Amino acid sequence: MTSSPEWDKMLRGEWYNAGCEILQANRVRCKKACEEFNASNCASRREKVRLWRNIVGDARILPPQLPDAKDDEAQFDETDPYVDGPISIDHGLNFKVGKGSFLNFNALVLDTCLITIGENVLFGPNVSLYGAIHPVDPAERRGLKGPEAGKEIHIEDDVWVGAGASILGGVRVGRGSTVGACSVVTKDVPAFYFVAGNPARVIRKIKTTMNLEVEGKET
Numbered sequence: 047m048t049s050s051p052e053w054d055k056m057l058r059g060e061w062y063n064a065g066c067e068i069l070q071a072n073r074v075r076c077k078k079a080c081e082e083f084n085a086s087n088c089a090s091r092r093e094k095v096r097l098w099r100n101i102v103g104d105a106r107i108l109p110p111q112l113p114d115a116k117d118d119e120a121q122f123d124e125t126d127p128y129v130d131g132p133i134s135i136d137h138g139l140n141f142k143v144g145k146g147s148f149l150n151f152n153a154l155v156l157d158t159c160l161i162t163i164g165e166n167v168l169f170g171p172n173v174s175l176y177g178a179i180h181p182v183d184p185a186e187r188r189g190l191k192g193p194e195a196g197k198e199i200h201i202e203d204d205v206w207v208g209a210g211a212s213i214l215g216g217v218r219v220g221r222g223s224t225v226g227a228c229s230v231v232t233k234d235v236p237a238f239y240f241v242a243g244n245p246a247r248v249i250r251k252i253k254t255t256m257n258l259e260v261e262g263k264e265t
Contacts, residue, residue, distance in 0.1 A: 048072045048139060057140070059159055061181075061193035069137075076101060076138035084132040091119035095126050103139045127163075129153075136178070144203070149173075158196025159215070167201055170209030170227060175199050177215045202237070204256075222254060 052066035064070075083097040096108060106125075112118040127147040133155075135141055140157035143149065144165035151171050155161060158178040177196045181187040197215030201207070205219050208227035219225065219235045226242025226249070235241050238252045 056158055056194075056196060057160065059195060059197055061195045064194045065190075072137055072139065076135055079138065080133060080135055083129075086131070090115070091122055094129070095122050098126065098129055101133075101135060101138045102141050102143070140177075143167075150209070156196075158194070159198045161199045163201045164203035164205070164221070166204050168206045170207060170211070172210045173207050174212045176212060179215055208242075222252060222256070224252065 048068060050066055050068040052062045052064075052069055053072075055062040056069065062069075079097070079101040083094070083101060086093060086097055089097075092108065092111065098104075099106065109121050112121065124145055126145060127143040127149060129143075129149045130151045132151060133149065133153045135155040135157060137157050140160050141155055142160070143163040144167065146165050147163055147167040147169075149163075149169045150173070153169055153172075154174040156176050156178040161175055161177050177199050179195050179197060181192055186192055199213055199215060199217055201213070201219045202221035202223075204222045205224070207213070207219070207225045208229065210228040211225045211231065212229070213219065213225070213231045217231050217234055219231065220237030220239070222238040223235045224240045225231055225235065225246065226240065228244070229242050229246040230244040231241065232245045235246070236248070238254055240249045240252055241247060242249050
């Protein structure tokens with residue numbers, strides 16, 4: 047597990063030195079892992095899962111391979127997301143994605159702080175999650191010489207994020223909500239609401255046939 051004083055400050059959302067050797071080494075590790083994943087193209091589901099887990103630092107051992115390709119692929123439906131490359135992730139270790147979720151191509155993730163995606167979440171192409179921030183005052187920012195920080199992003203279960211949407215640090219997208227294509231989400235999204243625009247605003251409440259009480263996820 048990566049650890050250093052600067053790494054710990056980064057995870058806490060404090061100002062930190064991004065030039066820290068340990069942070070930079072992990073970014074290089076993650077970039078190489080993303081490159082391997084992106085180069086896999088039409089590889090098997092098993093191989094895609096293996097490469098994905100390398101990106102996010104998931105050390106779980108893969109289940110034994112089944113002789114039938116469809117049966118083998120189905121083993122991962124209840125354990126891992128489906129990710130369509132290319133994908134670009136900053137650190138990987140701070141990015142958690144639930145089972146049954148789908149990340150379409152060209153997802154961009156700046157996981158300075160923890161970024162979580164729940165289960166059964168759908169991403170359109172070109173979705174960006176921006177967890178990193180810089181000082182607004184240029185005297186403090188100082189180009190590459192100044193400090194950086196971050197804010198967590200949390201996307202709950204059953205969310206649909208439309209193509210080209212951007213979600214900024216500090217945002218929580220509530221369960222069952224929909225984010226319209228090309229929206230820029232700067233504030234929390236209530237559960238089961240449709241938001242759209244730049245900046246995104248609430249458009250309407252989403253009616254659902256989900257039995258939330260039975261599922262134990264009442265909102």
